[in-house]
Amino acid sequence: MFSRIALFLLTNLAVLVLAGIVMSLLGVNSASMGGLLVMAAIFGFGGSLISLLLSKFMAKRATGAQVITEPRTLTERWLVETVRRQAQAAGIGMPEVAIYDGPEINAFATGANRNNALVAVSTGLLQNMSQEEAEAVLGHEVSHVANGDMVTMALLQGVLNTFVIVLARVVGGVVDTYLSGNREDGRRGLAYFAIVMVLELIFGLFATMIAMWFSRRREFRADAGGAQLAGRQKMIAALERLSLNHGQSTLPAQVEAFGIAGGMGQGLRKLFLSHPPLPERIAALKSANATVV
Template sequence: MGKRILMFLVTNVAVMVTILVVWTAITTLTPLDLSFSTEQGINFLAIGIFSILVGFTGAFISLAMSRWVAKKMMKVKILNPDESLSAIERDIVEKVHRLSRAAGLTHMPEVGIYHSPEVNAFATGPTKKRSLVAVSAGLINEMDNDAVEGVIAHEVAHIANGDMVTMTLLQGVINTFVVFISRIIATVASRAVPDQYRFIVHFATLIIFDILLSILGSLVVNAYSRHREFHADRGGADLAGRDKMAHALRSLKVHIERASMKNDRSDDSAVQTMKISSKKRGSLFSTHPDIDDRISRLEQM
């Protein structure tokens, strides 16, 4: 889930910045009175409505683009079951479709492979009917059949649980607070300076607090992601069997430890999906729980 969270957040920020830049251009270059501040005070209602519109628009546009963005960013090769595929590719498609049917999905996800040495996989998409499961070449090459099935089951569980939609709603709420609070602070700050400096102070304050509050908001998204990882592990265990899911996690742990012993930095550049997103245990910026905690919870099921 970590990789799709990064892609979602990047798209979300890009959409929000575009909306806010266009809004700033309109209010600056046209005679339209779109100000949130009057002589009587700050128009909290107008700022609130604007914040909700911008916040949820950014989140839902990001969700709608998530599958397309994933394909482009990761250069995913889509595996069409009606076309000629290698034995390995057909096996991956079969696993995804079999586990998807077991999860109760009526529309099969798109299946893809992206060429990367990282041991990774991710699932994304705006709805259960328009989803994508992609695995890396490194995962196929490094993991045995049972471990690969456990990883795929975990990703299918994310789709079945509707994690992307839930995260979108959460991100929309966070965006709303970011836009609302930053505009209140910017309006107050701009009133404290002479008229000729108001626009500069207002704009600079907006940028600074949009960034700071977005970082704080990402902590909430990351905390949600860590919580959902445990649920996806449990869902993967239900679909593929607890032994295969636990085996997948243990295999990933062995891979991480082996790469660390070799001082292999190539793995650090990847946004880790099934793996630990941070080397630091319990990091607030991690999208995934510590892998030992995940194995422990799975064994206690």
């Protein structure tokens, strides 16, 4: 899990560094606030929106998921019909249904919008879950699509990236001015760009904490949605099965946040988890307020 968190942070940092280089070449800094906001928004939202638009393609490529176009077995037929029924109940278009090779019990949903999504399950899930438990997992993933979680996460990441880019340059300009004094020509030196890069890393960490907090909240909502589509006891049973068979996820970093299996961590590491601990999710469903998260 930690290596995937590190990859996520490094990817976002690379985007921010690239933005800084291009903006520097274009002469955009904190002194021209209008240009800074425009360029920050372009870079902040650009990567997130491109990732969203390519999410299905990248997920299939990364996991090797095979879309079921014509069901060849009873299991495949059941999968497609269950997702079809749940999608109709949730008021969304029929997602593509796929199976990917993975030993762990897991599933994920992704896609650019509610009517153009992908729901994929692992072979480990099909081999180790009962049909009722698998139905609840599918309901959880369909709920992610119906809630628009993929779009919301992309927009949130775009806002956070923009905030990091702008704040790093504004604060960096203040610090650079304090350390070196006011320059008559108004130009920034190498120290300014070094300060900005450090600030982008620091602010990027806080931005990631916010994104992961939202990700954990959406898991509670998807659990409640899965309970409505498949039944609360089935959803509880599915999460309990996950807790008994929980292991290291083999999902690639770019789609792990959309899987159903939760992460594990202690101390500060918990702030970077995309999923709440499974016991908390089970307790939420068992409580009287489980449907209102």
